[in-house]
Amino acid sequence: MASRMLNQLREHRHWPSIQTALTNIAEHLDAQPAPINYQRRRRIDSTHLLTDDEWADIARQLGTVAAARQIH
Structure with a gap:
């Protein structure tokens, strides 16, 4: 389901900004200890x-x- 959603987002005109935001979130989560x-x-x-x-x-x-x- 997530890959289907990402495929749809790739077609959105704001995809570059969306991709940047997702990358920033992933990098932040990778750098921080697990919050759970x-x-x-x-x-x-x-x-x-x-x-x-x-x-x-x-x-x-x-x-x-x-x-x-x-x-x-």
Whole structure:
């Protein structure tokens, strides 16, 4: 999905500025330590989040059938 979106952006008249912004963001993220504490994240209780079936239903309702297929 991301590559399809980038292909569409390449056709936009502001692509050079968009590309520069994306490159700057990527370089910033590469130079900084990860903003996510993954050890803490693994300990977070996620039982209250949506189930896979609920995510699939939402994906189908939004027309993202490919996303619904990946969940199952």
